[in-house]
Amino acid sequence: MNLLLQTPLALGRRVLRRESPLAGRTVLVTGASSGIGEATAYAVAERGARVLLVARRAEEPDRVRARIGEAAWTYPCDLTDGDAVDALVKEVLAEHGAVDYLVNNAGRSIRRSLALSYDRFHDVERSMAINFLGPVRLTLGLLPAMREQRFGHVVNIVTWGVQVKAPKFSAYIASKSALDAWSRIAGRETFFENVTFTNMRFSLVQTPMTAPTEAYAGRGATAEQAAAKVVRALEDRPITVGTLAGSFGEVINVVAPRASDALLATLDRVFADSAAARDGRGSTDRAADRH
Protein backbone atom coordinates (compact mmCIF):
# COMPACT_ATOMS: atom_id res chain seq x y z
CA MET A 1 0.00 0.00 0.00
CA ASN A 2 1.18 3.51 -0.71
CA LEU A 3 2.76 4.73 2.52
CA LEU A 4 1.60 8.29 1.88
CA LEU A 5 -1.98 7.10 2.22
CA GLN A 6 -1.27 4.84 5.13
CA THR A 7 -1.57 7.26 8.04
CA PRO A 8 -4.96 8.73 7.00
CA LEU A 9 -6.26 5.25 6.19
CA ALA A 10 -5.06 3.89 9.53
CA LEU A 11 -6.72 6.76 11.32
CA GLY A 12 -9.98 6.25 9.45
CA ARG A 13 -10.01 2.52 10.19
CA ARG A 14 -9.46 3.16 13.87
CA VAL A 15 -12.24 5.70 14.09
CA LEU A 16 -14.63 3.26 12.39
CA ARG A 17 -13.61 0.13 14.32
CA ARG A 18 -12.42 1.70 17.58
CA GLU A 19 -9.68 -0.92 17.54
CA SER A 20 -6.00 -0.28 18.15
CA PRO A 21 -3.57 -1.57 15.53
CA LEU A 22 -1.44 -2.64 18.50
CA ALA A 23 -3.89 -5.41 19.48
CA GLY A 24 -2.20 -8.79 19.17
CA ARG A 25 1.09 -7.23 18.04
CA THR A 26 4.50 -7.65 19.69
CA VAL A 27 5.93 -4.43 21.14
CA LEU A 28 9.44 -4.28 22.59
CA VAL A 29 10.03 -1.38 24.99
CA THR A 30 13.54 -0.58 26.24
CA GLY A 31 13.96 1.22 29.55
CA ALA A 32 10.69 -0.35 30.70
CA SER A 33 11.72 -0.36 34.36
CA SER A 34 10.70 3.24 35.12
CA GLY A 35 9.45 6.58 33.81
CA ILE A 36 8.24 6.89 30.22
CA GLY A 37 9.13 3.29 29.34
CA GLU A 38 7.19 1.78 32.23
CA ALA A 39 4.13 3.94 31.51
CA THR A 40 4.37 3.01 27.81
CA ALA A 41 4.45 -0.70 28.69
CA TYR A 42 1.15 -0.39 30.61
CA ALA A 43 -0.42 1.71 27.86
CA VAL A 44 0.40 -0.68 25.00
CA ALA A 45 -0.67 -3.69 27.10
CA GLU A 46 -4.04 -1.99 27.66
CA ARG A 47 -4.45 -1.91 23.89
CA GLY A 48 -3.98 -5.64 23.66
CA ALA A 49 -0.31 -5.79 22.68
CA ARG A 50 2.19 -8.40 23.82
CA VAL A 51 4.92 -6.44 25.59
CA LEU A 52 8.61 -7.31 25.86
CA LEU A 53 10.22 -5.34 28.71
CA VAL A 54 13.95 -4.58 28.48
CA ALA A 55 16.14 -2.87 31.13
CA ARG A 56 19.31 -3.56 33.09
CA ARG A 57 17.58 -4.13 36.39
CA ALA A 58 15.66 -7.39 36.72
CA GLU A 59 13.41 -6.73 39.70
CA GLU A 60 11.78 -3.54 38.36
CA PRO A 61 10.62 -5.07 35.03
CA ASP A 62 9.38 -8.07 37.07
CA ARG A 63 7.18 -5.65 38.98
CA VAL A 64 5.89 -4.18 35.70
CA ARG A 65 5.26 -7.65 34.27
CA ALA A 66 3.34 -8.67 37.40
CA ARG A 67 1.04 -5.68 36.92
CA ILE A 68 0.46 -6.43 33.21
CA GLY A 69 -0.01 -10.18 33.51
CA GLU A 70 0.39 -12.89 30.88
CA ALA A 71 1.00 -10.56 27.95
CA ALA A 72 4.39 -9.36 29.25
CA TRP A 73 7.88 -10.86 29.16
CA THR A 74 11.07 -9.47 30.74
CA TYR A 75 14.55 -9.43 29.22
CA PRO A 76 17.28 -7.99 31.48
CA CYS A 77 19.93 -6.47 29.22
CA ASP A 78 22.56 -3.76 29.40
CA LEU A 79 22.11 -2.09 26.02
CA THR A 80 25.63 -0.65 26.14
CA ASP A 81 27.01 -4.21 25.96
CA GLY A 82 27.08 -5.17 22.25
CA ASP A 83 27.26 -8.92 22.88
CA ALA A 84 24.33 -8.69 25.28
CA VAL A 85 22.27 -6.84 22.65
CA ASP A 86 23.06 -9.50 20.03
CA ALA A 87 22.03 -12.22 22.51
CA LEU A 88 18.81 -10.31 23.29
CA VAL A 89 17.94 -10.12 19.58
CA LYS A 90 18.52 -13.86 19.14
CA GLU A 91 16.41 -14.75 22.17
CA VAL A 92 13.54 -12.46 21.29
CA LEU A 93 13.35 -13.61 17.65
CA ALA A 94 13.48 -17.27 18.74
CA GLU A 95 10.73 -16.83 21.34
CA HIS A 96 8.40 -14.37 19.61
CA GLY A 97 9.33 -14.18 15.95
CA ALA A 98 9.48 -10.71 14.41
CA VAL A 99 8.98 -7.73 16.70
CA ASP A 100 6.26 -5.53 15.17
CA TYR A 101 6.94 -2.37 17.16
CA LEU A 102 10.18 -1.28 18.84
CA VAL A 103 10.32 1.61 21.31
CA ASN A 104 13.93 2.77 21.78
CA ASN A 105 13.32 4.55 25.06
CA ALA A 106 16.21 3.56 27.37
CA GLY A 107 18.58 6.47 27.76
CA ARG A 108 20.44 8.79 30.03
CA SER A 109 20.77 12.54 30.18
CA ILE A 110 23.86 14.48 31.22
CA ARG A 111 23.73 18.21 31.92
CA ARG A 112 27.27 19.51 32.35
CA SER A 113 29.05 22.54 30.88
CA LEU A 114 32.14 22.29 28.69
CA ALA A 115 34.15 24.03 31.41
CA LEU A 116 33.51 21.03 33.67
CA SER A 117 34.04 18.47 30.90
CA TYR A 118 37.64 18.84 29.72
CA ASP A 119 38.70 15.71 31.59
CA ARG A 120 35.37 13.91 31.15
CA PHE A 121 35.48 12.41 27.67
CA HIS A 122 33.67 9.44 29.17
CA ASP A 123 30.53 11.60 29.38
CA VAL A 124 30.54 11.65 25.56
CA GLU A 125 31.31 7.93 25.35
CA ARG A 126 28.61 6.81 27.77
CA SER A 127 26.01 9.11 26.17
CA MET A 128 26.76 7.65 22.74
CA ALA A 129 26.77 4.11 24.16
CA ILE A 130 23.23 4.18 25.55
CA ASN A 131 21.53 6.88 23.44
CA PHE A 132 22.93 5.97 20.01
CA LEU A 133 25.01 2.77 19.69
CA GLY A 134 22.73 0.57 21.83
CA PRO A 135 19.46 1.46 20.08
CA VAL A 136 21.06 1.28 16.64
CA ARG A 137 22.50 -2.19 17.35
CA LEU A 138 19.14 -3.40 18.65
CA THR A 139 17.28 -1.91 15.68
CA LEU A 140 19.73 -3.46 13.20
CA GLY A 141 19.15 -6.84 14.86
CA LEU A 142 15.36 -6.60 14.62
CA LEU A 143 15.05 -4.91 11.21
CA PRO A 144 15.59 -7.93 8.92
CA ALA A 145 12.56 -9.76 10.37
CA MET A 146 10.46 -6.57 10.13
CA ARG A 147 11.44 -6.10 6.49
CA GLU A 148 10.81 -9.77 5.78
CA GLN A 149 7.25 -9.57 7.13
CA ARG A 150 6.81 -6.17 5.43
CA PHE A 151 5.67 -4.47 8.61
CA GLY A 152 7.42 -2.73 11.45
CA HIS A 153 7.55 0.57 13.28
CA VAL A 154 10.33 1.99 15.45
CA VAL A 155 9.72 4.85 17.90
CA ASN A 156 12.79 6.63 19.26
CA ILE A 157 12.45 8.74 22.40
CA VAL A 158 14.77 11.63 21.67
CA THR A 159 14.51 15.23 22.86
CA TRP A 160 13.47 18.70 21.72
CA GLY A 161 17.14 19.50 22.36
CA VAL A 162 17.91 18.13 18.88
CA GLN A 163 16.05 21.17 17.55
CA VAL A 164 16.95 23.78 20.19
CA LYS A 165 20.60 22.68 20.82
CA ALA A 166 20.63 23.77 24.45
CA PRO A 167 23.95 24.59 26.19
CA LYS A 168 25.33 22.17 28.81
CA PHE A 169 23.74 19.21 27.00
CA SER A 170 26.33 18.79 24.23
CA ALA A 171 27.07 15.09 24.84
CA TYR A 172 23.42 14.17 25.44
CA ILE A 173 21.93 16.11 22.55
CA ALA A 174 24.65 15.01 20.12
CA SER A 175 23.92 11.35 20.92
CA LYS A 176 20.16 11.82 20.54
CA SER A 177 20.69 13.80 17.31
CA ALA A 178 22.72 10.90 15.93
CA LEU A 179 19.84 8.50 16.59
CA ASP A 180 17.34 10.99 15.14
CA ALA A 181 19.38 11.31 11.91
CA TRP A 182 20.20 7.60 11.63
CA SER A 183 16.54 6.65 11.90
CA ARG A 184 15.38 9.22 9.39
CA ILE A 185 17.79 7.79 6.85
CA ALA A 186 16.96 4.17 7.76
CA GLY A 187 13.28 4.95 7.23
CA ARG A 188 14.01 6.06 3.68
CA GLU A 189 15.71 2.74 2.94
CA THR A 190 12.85 0.68 4.41
CA PHE A 191 10.08 2.89 2.97
CA PHE A 192 8.86 0.38 0.39
CA GLU A 193 8.85 -2.49 2.90
CA ASN A 194 6.39 -0.74 5.16
CA VAL A 195 8.93 -0.33 7.98
CA THR A 196 8.74 3.15 9.46
CA PHE A 197 10.37 5.31 12.16
CA THR A 198 9.16 8.08 14.48
CA ASN A 199 11.50 10.44 16.33
CA MET A 200 9.73 11.76 19.46
CA ARG A 201 11.31 15.01 20.51
CA PHE A 202 9.98 15.29 24.05
CA SER A 203 10.46 18.30 26.28
CA LEU A 204 10.37 17.93 30.06
CA VAL A 205 8.67 14.84 31.49
CA GLN A 206 8.45 14.12 35.23
CA THR A 207 10.34 10.84 35.73
CA PRO A 208 13.05 9.45 38.02
CA MET A 209 15.56 10.97 35.56
CA THR A 210 14.36 14.53 36.18
CA ALA A 211 13.18 14.14 39.80
CA PRO A 212 16.50 15.18 41.44
CA THR A 213 16.41 18.61 39.75
CA GLU A 214 14.52 20.97 42.06
CA ALA A 215 14.08 23.56 39.29
CA TYR A 216 11.94 21.07 37.33
CA ALA A 217 9.58 20.33 40.23
CA GLY A 218 5.94 20.56 39.16
CA ARG A 219 6.85 21.29 35.53
CA GLY A 220 6.47 19.22 32.40
CA ALA A 221 4.23 16.31 31.43
CA THR A 222 3.62 13.22 33.51
CA ALA A 223 5.06 9.87 32.37
CA GLU A 224 1.49 8.76 31.61
CA GLN A 225 0.88 11.77 29.36
CA ALA A 226 4.16 11.06 27.56
CA ALA A 227 3.19 7.39 27.18
CA ALA A 228 -0.14 8.37 25.63
CA LYS A 229 1.83 10.26 22.97
CA VAL A 230 4.09 7.24 22.39
CA VAL A 231 1.00 5.07 21.86
CA ARG A 232 -0.40 7.57 19.36
CA ALA A 233 2.94 7.54 17.52
CA LEU A 234 2.93 3.72 17.44
CA GLU A 235 -0.60 3.71 16.06
CA ASP A 236 -0.30 6.57 13.56
CA ARG A 237 3.40 6.26 12.63
CA PRO A 238 4.28 9.95 12.04
CA ILE A 239 7.87 10.84 11.10
CA THR A 240 8.37 13.18 14.06
CA VAL A 241 6.46 14.21 17.16
CA GLY A 242 7.52 17.41 18.85
CA THR A 243 6.53 20.57 20.63
CA LEU A 244 5.79 24.07 19.40
CA ALA A 245 8.77 25.35 21.37
CA GLY A 246 11.04 22.80 19.71
CA SER A 247 9.82 23.81 16.25
CA PHE A 248 10.32 27.48 17.14
CA GLY A 249 13.89 26.73 18.28
CA GLU A 250 14.58 24.88 15.03
CA VAL A 251 13.29 27.74 12.87
CA ILE A 252 15.24 30.39 14.84
CA ASN A 253 18.41 28.30 14.49
CA VAL A 254 17.97 28.43 10.71
CA VAL A 255 16.71 31.98 10.10
CA ALA A 256 18.64 33.85 12.83
CA PRO A 257 21.53 31.63 14.00
CA ARG A 258 23.58 34.40 15.65
CA ALA A 259 20.59 35.81 17.51
CA SER A 260 19.83 32.25 18.60
CA ASP A 261 23.41 31.84 19.86
CA ALA A 262 23.17 35.12 21.81
CA LEU A 263 19.89 34.08 23.44
CA LEU A 264 21.08 30.60 24.40
CA ALA A 265 24.48 31.89 25.58
CA THR A 266 22.62 34.28 27.89
CA LEU A 267 20.48 31.44 29.24
CA ASP A 268 23.67 29.38 29.67
CA ARG A 269 25.03 32.06 32.03
CA VAL A 270 21.77 32.41 33.93
CA PHE A 271 21.32 28.67 34.58
CA ALA A 272 24.50 27.38 36.24
CA ASP A 273 25.74 23.80 36.48
CA SER A 274 24.01 21.79 39.17
CA ALA A 275 25.88 20.82 42.34
CA ALA A 276 25.96 17.20 41.09
CA ALA A 277 27.52 18.22 37.77
CA ARG A 278 30.12 20.33 39.62
CA ASP A 279 30.91 17.48 42.02
CA GLY A 280 31.46 15.22 39.02
CA ARG A 281 29.44 12.46 40.63
CA GLY A 282 29.70 9.11 38.90
CA SER A 283 27.60 7.42 36.27
CA THR A 284 25.51 5.51 38.78
CA ASP A 285 24.39 8.69 40.48
CA ARG A 286 21.23 9.77 38.72
CA ALA A 287 21.54 13.28 40.17
CA ALA A 288 24.53 13.80 37.89
CA ASP A 289 22.49 12.89 34.81
CA ARG A 290 19.92 15.60 34.74
CA HIS A 291 17.96 17.18 31.94
Ligand SMILES: NC(=O)c1ccc[n+]([C@@H]2O[C@H](COP(=O)([O-])OP(=O)(O)OC[C@H]3O[C@@H](n4cnc5c(N)ncnc54)[C@H](OP(=O)(O)O)[C@@H]3O)[C@@H](O)[C@H]2O)c1
Ligand atom coordinates in the same frame (compact mmCIF):
# COMPACT_ATOMS: atom_id res chain seq x y z
N1 LIG B 1 12.26 12.87 31.33
C1 LIG B 1 12.44 13.82 30.41
O1 LIG B 1 12.25 15.02 30.65
C2 LIG B 1 12.87 13.41 29.02
C3 LIG B 1 12.80 14.37 27.99
C4 LIG B 1 13.21 14.02 26.71
C5 LIG B 1 13.64 12.73 26.47
N2 LIG B 1 13.73 11.84 27.49
C6 LIG B 1 14.21 10.49 27.19
O2 LIG B 1 13.22 9.57 27.58
C7 LIG B 1 13.81 8.30 27.83
C8 LIG B 1 13.28 7.72 29.11
O3 LIG B 1 13.74 8.50 30.20
P1 LIG B 1 12.92 8.72 31.54
O4 LIG B 1 12.80 10.18 31.70
O5 LIG B 1 11.69 7.88 31.57
O6 LIG B 1 14.00 8.27 32.62
P2 LIG B 1 14.14 7.00 33.58
O7 LIG B 1 12.91 6.83 34.39
O8 LIG B 1 15.43 7.20 34.28
O9 LIG B 1 14.25 5.77 32.58
C9 LIG B 1 15.42 5.42 31.92
C10 LIG B 1 15.30 3.96 31.56
O10 LIG B 1 16.43 3.57 30.77
C11 LIG B 1 16.93 2.33 31.29
N3 LIG B 1 18.35 2.23 31.00
C12 LIG B 1 19.32 3.14 31.30
N4 LIG B 1 20.52 2.69 30.93
C13 LIG B 1 20.31 1.46 30.37
C14 LIG B 1 21.16 0.48 29.79
N5 LIG B 1 22.50 0.66 29.74
N6 LIG B 1 20.61 -0.66 29.32
C15 LIG B 1 19.27 -0.87 29.40
N7 LIG B 1 18.41 0.02 29.92
C16 LIG B 1 18.93 1.17 30.41
C17 LIG B 1 16.63 2.40 32.78
O11 LIG B 1 16.51 1.10 33.34
P3 LIG B 1 17.65 0.39 34.22
O12 LIG B 1 18.26 1.44 35.10
O13 LIG B 1 16.91 -0.68 34.93
O14 LIG B 1 18.57 -0.17 33.20
C18 LIG B 1 15.25 3.06 32.78
O15 LIG B 1 14.24 2.10 32.61
C19 LIG B 1 15.34 8.54 27.81
O16 LIG B 1 15.87 8.12 26.56
C20 LIG B 1 15.45 10.05 27.94
O17 LIG B 1 16.63 10.55 27.38
C21 LIG B 1 13.34 12.14 28.75
